[in-house]
Amino acid sequence: METTVAEDQAAGPGRPLAPRGARAVARLLRLPGGRARRWAAWCAMPPLAVVSVVVLCRATDTDGITPVPQLLAFLPWLLVPAALGLLLSAAARWPLGCGWALAAAAATGWFIQPYDGGSPPEPHGPVLARLRVMTANLEFGQAREGLLSALRRERPDLVAVQECDTRCASALDSAAVRRAYPYRSVALGDSAAAGSAILSRHPLTRAEGVRGTLRMPGAVVRVAGQRLRMQVAHPMPPMPGQLDLWRTELGRLRAYADGRGEEPTLIAGDFNATQDHAAFRAVLDTGLRDSARAAEVPRTPSWPSATTPLLGAQIDHVLVSRALRPRTARFLDLPHTDHRALLVELDLYGPRG
Numbered sequence: 001m002e003t004t005v006a007e008d009q010a011a012g013p014g015r016p017l018a019p020r021g022a023r024a025v026a027r028l029l030r031l032p033g034g035r036a037r038r039w040a041a042w043c044a045m046p047p048l049a050v051v052s053v054v055v056l057c058r059a060t061d062t063d064g065i066t067p068v069p070q071l072l073a074f075l076p077w078l079l080v081p082a083a084l085g086l087l088l089s090a091a092a093r094w095p096l097g098c099g100w101a102l103a104a105a106a107a108t109g110w111f112i113q114p115y116d117g118g119s120p121p122e123p124h125g126p127v128l129a130r131l132r133v134m135t136a137n138l139e140f141g142q143a144r145e146g147l148l149s150a151l152r153r154e155r156p157d158l159v160a161v162q163e164c165d166t167r168c169a170s171a172l173d174s175a176a177v178r179r180a181y182p183y184r185s186v187a188l189g190d191s192a193a194a195g196s197a198i199l200s201r202h203p204l205t206r207a208e209g210v211r212g213t214l215r216m217p218g219a220v221v222r223v224a225g226q227r228l229r230m231q232v233a234h235p236m237p238p239m240p241g242q243l244d245l246w247r248t249e250l251g252r253l254r255a256y257a258d259g260r261g262e263e264p265t266l267i268a269g270d271f272n273a274t275q276d277h278a279a280f281r282a283v284l285d286t287g288l289r290d291s292a293r294a295a296e297v298p299r300t301p302s303w304p305s306a307t308t309p310l311l312g313a314q315i316d317h318v319l320v321s322r323a324l325r326p327r328t329a330r331f332l333d334l335p336h337t338d339h340r341a342l343l344v345e346l347d348l349y350g351p352r353g
Contacts, residue, residue, distance in 0.1 A: 037092040044088035044097045047081030051104040054078060058111050061278045063247070069238040073313040075276040076112050076299060079105055114298035115275040117284035123322050123349040128224040130327075131348055132156040133318055135268040136334060136341035137234075140192035141165035143337035150332055151180065154343055158221065159199040160268040162214070162234045165192040172197060187215035196232045196269070210256050212236070212249045216269070223348055226264065231256060233269030233317070246272065250279040257286040257319070264323035264348060270339060274313050288319040291344040295329035302331055302340045318344045325349065
């Protein structure tokens with residue numbers, strides 16, 4: 001076997017030469033020479049490692065531990081550290097780093113695609129009604145005036161309100177709001193963030209809601225003679241130290257969705273989760289359709305409002321069963337809240353004759 005002089009010297013007297021393939025792998029794994037290039041290679045490793053861990057969790061359908069769930073909410077933006085890792089690896093002339101960065105970016109790009117979740121087929125039968133549904137998180141009730149303005153302007157038929165405090169409840173109890181929405185279910189909590197409400201132009205009967213740290217009321221709405229189940233979603237956010245609680249409450253929403261039966265069902269609210277969270281995809285996998293996804297705005301950010309629509313995560317959703325067909329979806333800016341409201345237009349189908 002032919003070798004170079006340098007390789008002969010490296011092997012030393014009496015030491016067997018490594019196979020050519022092993023030497024090639026060793027050269028590939030070796031960091032580049034030169035202080036500046038070696039420094040660039042070391043700097044490329046942390047961002048590439050972070051992207052790789054998060055994408056691996058996404059690929060294996062797990063939300064992992066802190067900080068993975070928090071980073072999963074911003075999965076598309078992981079292309080930025082992947083690009084940084086590629087630039088640093090190229091500056092270092094480090095082939096392994098370049099390949100690592102390209103693989104991380106390609107995997108991230110693959111998972112940026114909207115999640116389908118086996119959505120049900122398009123409904124058939126007569127269209128009984130066209131509904132406008134709004135969900136809005138008021139951030140401790142601060143955006144109540146913005147909500148009232150949006151109600152007057154957009155005139156939704158059904159409204160899911162989160163973080164409705166006592167001041168919010170009083171505003172929704174005004175004569176003007178009661179005339180527009182004579183049917184309602186308001187559940188106040190022990191803090192400004194805990195309360196939620198359902199407003200309806202159609203007859204509404206309160207139903208047992210999903211149990212959670214924050215209030216998540218439920219109702220049955222009668223629309224054109226058809227029963228429609230409606231549930232507010234507001235699980236706890238995936239804060240460090242509270243991931244088990246976050247998973248548990250999203251799991252309860254999944255159980256509600258899975259046990260919905262054949263009646264038209266709608267779950268609207270602040271899910272504190274995106275399509276990149278396994279716990280949220282489990283809810284979609286019950287056969288519910290994400291209205292924003294169906295209306296072709298699947299990654300329009302709804303939080304935090306200070307950086308939307310350029311940067312953020314879509315954590316506010318309206319999920320619907322097969323009998324409800326989404327037509328449009330728009331995100332609305334409300335003052336004094338860190339969330340954008342979501343307004344969707346739905347067709348409610350009756351059973352096939």
